[in-house]
Amino acid sequence: MTAGGTNTTSDFGFTNLGSIGDYVWLDANGDGVQDAGETGISGITVTLTYPDGTTATTTTDANGNYVFTGLAPGDYVVTVGSGPAGTALTTSGTDNVTLGVGEDYVAADFGFVPTGSIGDFVWNDLNGDGVQDAGETGISGVTVTLTYPDGTTATTTKDANGNYSFDNLPGGNYTVTVGSGPAGTNPSTPTTDNVVLTAGQTYTDADFGFTNLGSIGDYVWLDANGDGIQNDGNTGINGVTVTLTLPNGTTPNNRNCANNPITGLPVGRI
Numbered sequence: 001m002t003a004g005g006t007n008t009t010s011d012f013g014f015t016n017l018g019s020i021g022d023y024v025w026l027d028a029n030g031d032g033v034q035d036a037g038e039t040g041i042s043g044i045t046v047t048l049t050y051p052d053g054t055t056a057t058t059t060t061d062a063n064g065n066y067v068f069t070g071l072a073p074g075d076y077v078v079t080v081g082s083g084p085a086g087t088a089l090t091t092s093g094t095d096n097v098t099l100g101v102g103e104d105y106v107a108a109d110f111g112f113v114p115t116g117s118i119g120d121f122v123w124n125d126l127n128g129d130g131v132q133d134a135g136e137t138g139i140s141g142v143t144v145t146l147t148y149p150d151g152t153t154a155t156t157t158k159d160a161n162g163n164y165s166f167d168n169l170p171g172g173n174y175t176v177t178v179g180s181g182p183a184g185t186n187p188s189t190p191t192t193d194n195v196v197l198t199a200g201q202t203y204t205d206a207d208f209g210f211t212n213l214g215s216i217g218d219y220v221w222l223d224a225n226g227d228g229i230q231n232d233g234n235t236g237i238n239g240v241t242v243t244l245t246l247p248n249g250t251t252p253n254n255r256n257c258a259n260n261p262i263t264g265l266p267v268g269r270i
């Protein structure tokens, strides 16, 4: 072609070029579906591999959108880069697109879910010491409430083993509150736990114990006639030391007088 000539053989076909996009989002419930209230993620790198093997990259905008334009028909591969800290993909990280003539493909969408969690145990604290000892098992059916950083709440109920978990949590300040334990029990630990969750953290220390407190007592007397029966009138003896050995072998409670029951005892074999 000479300068000033007219090129009549090249047909660039601009009207037939297509595009590929268009969205990277925070898949809050981790189901891979773009639900109402789930928002886009900005600043995520997306790479397009052209039919000839060359690549181009772009970054999602403030709304989580992106687009590659000016694409001829052919086979493309779209690959999403890393998500924000503490997230995991809920969709495939790649999309193989066979782009038609002039097609605007908008289904190359990628979701990331926050991977933080808070749990995980409600148990029968037999000796009431607030510690998960050997032989102390979980309690099922107790409600645990999670308060999110924005003040909204969610509840869950323990499984048969007393375990529970709130999942798909972004980092932030949470409060975990345990509901009532089984009838006749009292908490042996604080009933709330304020958790500062970092992105992607698995927090398993929101544990709550319930204990079934009882008492043992209550009388030492002068058995004047030696028959082992309290038929001797009002003859209680003061100042006698009584030692209790707890199921775990400790002896935390001594009582130095009669008619002074030892209270606050967990159920167990004394």
Ligand SMILES: [Ca+2]
Binding pocket: 027, 028, 029, 030, 031, 032, 033, 034, 035, 038
């Ligand atoms: Ca979703």
Ligand SMILES: [Ca+2]
Binding pocket: 021, 022, 023, 106, 107, 108, 109
């Ligand atoms: Ca889309």
Ligand SMILES: [Ca+2]
Binding pocket: 125, 126, 127, 128, 129, 130, 131, 132, 133, 136
């Ligand atoms: Ca215990």
Ligand SMILES: [Ca+2]
Binding pocket: 119, 120, 121, 204, 205, 206, 207
């Ligand atoms: Ca735990």
